[in-house]
Amino acid sequence: MDMQKMGADARQASYQLAMLNTAQKNQALEAIAVQLEQNVSAILAANGKDIEAGRANGLSDALLDRLLLDEGRLAGIIADLRHVIALPDPVGEVIDGCALENGLRLSRRRVPLGVVGTIYEARPNVTIDVAGLCLKTGNAVIMRGGKETIHSNLVLIEQIQAGLENAGLPATAIQYIRDPDRRYVAELLKLDQYVDMIIPRGGAGLHQLCKEQSTIPVITGGIGICHMFVDESAHLDKAVALVENAKVQRPSVCNALDTVLVHQAVAQQFLPKLAQTLAQSKVIGHAEGEAKTWLEQGGMSVEALKAGDFDQEWVSLNLNAKIVADLDEAIAHIRQHTSQHSEAILTQSLHNAERFTHEVDAAAVYVNASTRFTDGGQFGLGAEVAVSTQKLHARGPMGLEALTTYKWIGIGDDLIRA
Amino acid sequence: MDMQKMGADARQASYQLAMLNTAQKNQALEAIAVQLEQNVSAILAANGKDIEAGRANGLSDALLDRLLLDEGRLAGIIADLRHVIALPDPVGEVIDGCALENGLRLSRRRVPLGVVGTIYEARPNVTIDVAGLCLKTGNAVIMRGGKETIHSNLVLIEQIQAGLENAGLPATAIQYIRDPDRRYVAELLKLDQYVDMIIPRGGAGLHQLCKEQSTIPVITGGIGICHMFVDESAHLDKAVALVENAKVQRPSVCNALDTVLVHQAVAQQFLPKLAQTLAQSKVIGHAEGEAKTWLEQGGMSVEALKAGDFDQEWVSLNLNAKIVADLDEAIAHIRQHTSQHSEAILTQSLHNAERFTHEVDAAAVYVNASTRFTDGGQFGLGAEVAVSTQKLHARGPMGLEALTTYKWIGIGDDLIRA
Numbered sequence: 001m002d003m004q005k006m007g008a009d010a011r012q013a014s015y016q017l018a019m020l021n022t023a024q025k026n027q028a029l030e031a032i033a034v035q036l037e038q039n040v041s042a043i044l045a046a047n048g049k050d051i052e053a054g055r056a057n058g059l060s061d062a063l064l065d066r067l068l069l070d071e072g073r074l075a076g077i078i079a080d081l082r083h084v085i086a087l088p089d090p091v092g093e094v095i096d097g098c099a100l101e102n103g104l105r106l107s108r109r110r111v112p113l114g115v116v117g118t119i120y121e122a123r124p125n126v127t128i129d130v131a132g133l134c135l136k137t138g139n140a141v142i143m144r145g146g147k148e149t150i151h152s153n154l155v156l157i158e159q160i161q162a163g164l165e166n167a168g169l170p171a172t173a174i175q176y177i178r179d180p181d182r183r184y185v186a187e188l189l190k191l192d193q194y195v196d197m198i199i200p201r202g203g204a205g206l207h208q209l210c211k212e213q214s215t216i217p218v219i220t221g222g223i224g225i226c227h228m229f230v231d232e233s234a235h236l237d238k239a240v241a242l243v244e245n246a247k248v249q250r251p252s253v254c255n256a257l258d259t260v261l262v263h264q265a266v267a268q269q270f271l272p273k274l275a276q277t278l279a280q281s282k283v284i285g286h287a288e289g290e291a292k293t294w295l296e297q298g299g300m301s302v303e304a305l306k307a308g309d310f311d312q313e314w315v316s317l318n319l320n321a322k323i324v325a326d327l328d329e330a331i332a333h334i335r336q337h338t339s340q341h342s343e344a345i346l347t348q349s350l351h352n353a354e355r356f357t358h359e360v361d362a363a364a365v366y367v368n369a370s371t372r373f374t375d376g377g378q379f380g381l382g383a384e385v386a387v388s389t390q391k392l393h394a395r396g397p398m399g400l401e402a403l404t405t406y407k408w409i410g411i412g413d414d415l416i417r418a
Numbered sequence: 419m420d421m422q423k424m425g426a427d428a429r430q431a432s433y434q435l436a437m438l439n440t441a442q443k444n445q446a447l448e449a450i451a452v453q454l455e456q457n458v459s460a461i462l463a464a465n466g467k468d469i470e471a472g473r474a475n476g477l478s479d480a481l482l483d484r485l486l487l488d489e490g491r492l493a494g495i496i497a498d499l500r501h502v503i504a505l506p507d508p509v510g511e512v513i514d515g516c517a518l519e520n521g522l523r524l525s526r527r528r529v530p531l532g533v534v535g536t537i538y539e540a541r542p543n544v545t546i547d548v549a550g551l552c553l554k555t556g557n558a559v560i561m562r563g564g565k566e567t568i569h570s571n572l573v574l575i576e577q578i579q580a581g582l583e584n585a586g587l588p589a590t591a592i593q594y595i596r597d598p599d600r601r602y603v604a605e606l607l608k609l610d611q612y613v614d615m616i617i618p619r620g621g622a623g624l625h626q627l628c629k630e631q632s633t634i635p636v637i638t639g640g641i642g643i644c645h646m647f648v649d650e651s652a653h654l655d656k657a658v659a660l661v662e663n664a665k666v667q668r669p670s671v672c673n674a675l676d677t678v679l680v681h682q683a684v685a686q687q688f689l690p691k692l693a694q695t696l697a698q699s700k701v702i703g704h705a706e707g708e709a710k711t712w713l714e715q716g717g718m719s720v721e722a723l724k725a726g727d728f729d730q731e732w733v734s735l736n737l738n739a740k741i742v743a744d745l746d747e748a749i750a751h752i753r754q755h756t757s758q759h760s761e762a763i764l765t766q767s768l769h770n771a772e773r774f775t776h777e778v779d780a781a782a783v784y785v786n787a788s789t790r791f792t793d794g795g796q797f798g799l800g801a802e803v804a805v806s807t808q809k810l811h812a813r814g815p816m817g818l819e820a821l822t823t824y825k826w827i828g829i830g831d832d833l834i835r836a
Contacts, residue, residue, distance in 0.1 A: 100797070196808075196810075217636075379524065393810040395823050407813065
């Protein structure tokens with residue numbers, strides 16, 4: 001693997017991509033979709049090898065299910081790619097503009113970032129997803145997927161590159177690091193001469209690695225330690241439904257609830273009610289003192305709080321519970337433990353709602369709504385590149401716009417600076 | 419120096435700053451201005467020590483001049499601080515918003531970044547400048563200035579913190595790393611738990627260090643290898659004036675011209691003309707072949723091109739010159755050597771102007787205007803935090819808005835995700 005060459009090729013391809021109009025980019029996306037449709041059996045055969053190797057290596061059933069492609073799933077992935085064709089193209093938008101006092105006509109025009117690097121784990125659909133979003137926004141991309149999906153990804157990338165070539169574009173617009181040796185991840189993270197942005201899609205360890213090793217700007221995120229504060233004025237029945245939704249609807253994702261904080265004035269009334277509902281979904285509580293007692297009264301199984309529980313992203317049917325004296329204590333707790341993803345208050349007090357949205361620092365802050373809404377699809381962004389929990393460039397769900405930057409364009413009539 | 423404590427204190431202060439309204443922040447800025455005015459003699463005395471130490475250490479006259487404060491310069495710095503009071507506050511702006519199909523009322527509200535870290539060199543005015551811009555936008559800041567200005571900076575920070583306290587704000591909102599040991603720079607760059615953004619203000623070496631060592635997002639920039647392409651259709655007399663302006667008006671800054679590219683069809687006519695003008699300002703040419711010959715015909719002193727000249731930010735009265743066959747070669751040259759700061763084409767061809775603005779990838783791209791316009795003041799941003807040459811978050815001159823991020827605020831009426 002000659003990473004310098006991959007970088008230089010990607011940069012060169014990015015110049016060509018930046019000059020395509022939307023129709024040309026959509027044609028290339030369609031060419032890839034057709035190519036995938038025409039090679040379903042080759043893709044599924046390669047995926048079969050990954051599944052076989054995964055079984056031999058003792059991967060869990062849950063992980064094997066994430067790896068698995070079948071005709072239905074592949075059709076879904078191709079449909080998602082065609083959905084990207086239908087999305088509006090952010091490139092070319094004039095963000096703002098003006099004429100300066102000196103006569104310079106200045107505007108900011110939205111342009112592709114250039115070259116994106118992405119490092120991801122497990123699911124082969126990410127390969128198509130990222131390729132499609134980058135192509136739509138005129139970016140070249142260098143991808144590195146998990147070794148568990150290497151056979152699937154190599155066939156997918158072959159079809160993607162064939163689609164690019166059918167559309168008259170260079171195969172180097174979408175490249176894949178074929179050698180699973182981790183040293184190439186390290187090399188990718190240092191290619192700042194060629195790569196403009198790194199998007200890790202995976203667990204906390206991957207994000208930390210990128211943060212520490214990359215000389216390229218990294219969009220970190222995806223880790224959600226999410227809280228809901230049930231204030232004393234909350235509608236308690238509705239609060240039960242909201243906590244249940246945030247915890248149970250899809251516990252494996254980053255916007256699922258991790259900790260419920262309950263105002264002391266309503267804790268004795270609320271916690272047993274909540275426990276009755278959560279027990280039906282087999283949620284395990286993590287609490288101490290009265291919180292533990294009252295949850296157990298409602299029939300929930302509750303473990304004693306361990307050190308670190310409040311800093312845990314559960315991604316499973318586990319939930320911390322804590323009784324707090326007031327809004328101040330709730331905010332202080334959240335500030336200490338949040339990953340700045342999604343936080344919610346349930347209240348009928350306008351004053352407390354205002355304070356919460358103002359004082360809690362997170363990508364998404366909710367009043368009387370589930371943390372589960374933090375999602376590009378839900379937010380109407382059309383696509384989700386990632387969910388950022390850092391504060392630069394993009395925060396929260398990132399749509400196509402987050403794969404662009406802008407340039408300032410100044411037009412003068414032979415203008416010099418006085 | 420306990421950097422962990424500095425970081426935690428800054429984070430704590432940032433919560434308080436984020437809740438201030440604009441009037442309160444302006445009061446604190448005014449309190450700092452008053453404090454500086456009342457302590458002019460102490461500030462100048464401390465600066466005298468820096469100048470004395472600088473002389474003893476053999477600093478150049480140019481560098482000593484950058485360090486020097488006198489009553490006039492200090493009055494200017496204080497006036498600049500009051501100018502920041504007059505600027506509009508970007509915090510609180512609702513960027514956009516909508517009601518989603520499910521009823522969630524969603525908006526994006528502009529908020530401070532939180533904690534900014536800045537590492538800078540030489541000039542003591544940066545201390546006041548950065549403190550003012552961060553305070554105006556509700557950010558806490560940790561500053562680390564060059565050791566040459568340590569006496570000045572320590573007195574300035576003392577007055578800044580006294581001003582904060584007079585306004586009822588914590589001194590920890592604006593902190594300074596007093597120990598010049600470079601290990602504290604390294605520690606600052608790893609404080610990702612507390613610091614949201616690093617802004618280096620200095621040379622290429624400092625930017626490289628930050629890029630390599632920081633686990634916090636860094637805004638790199640400030641290095642400008644700037645080109646002007648004189649197309650065959652350019653007005654040659656006006657082109658001479660534009661190249662002169664870009665090179666000579668202020669050669670020490672990042673938007674000054676480094677390389678002029680000339681279309682072969684007009685080179686023989688243009689280069690001697692240009693040389694006549696530039697020779698008067700004692701500009702040294704760097705060229706080879708006919709370019710060298712024709713510049714020398716105009717009376718300019720021209721050195722033979724050396725390896726690396728085209729990748730050199732001159733920041734002085736030196737200028738590379740190269741004859742190119744056409745626009746394609748000009749664009750290819752720029753792509754190879756640009757630092758993506760400011761690039762210009764001089765042409766009367768609309769087609770070539772369109773191609774240049776489209777195909778050249780830089781923070782600012784000009785048609786028939788000087789590269790010297792790339793500047794927060796010129797662009798009407800009111801203030802300039804830095805000039806970014808990377809593509810995430812902000813590109814080109816950064817105003818107050820670049821010191822903010824946004825949060826998504828979702829308001830529901832007990833809304834769960836279906």
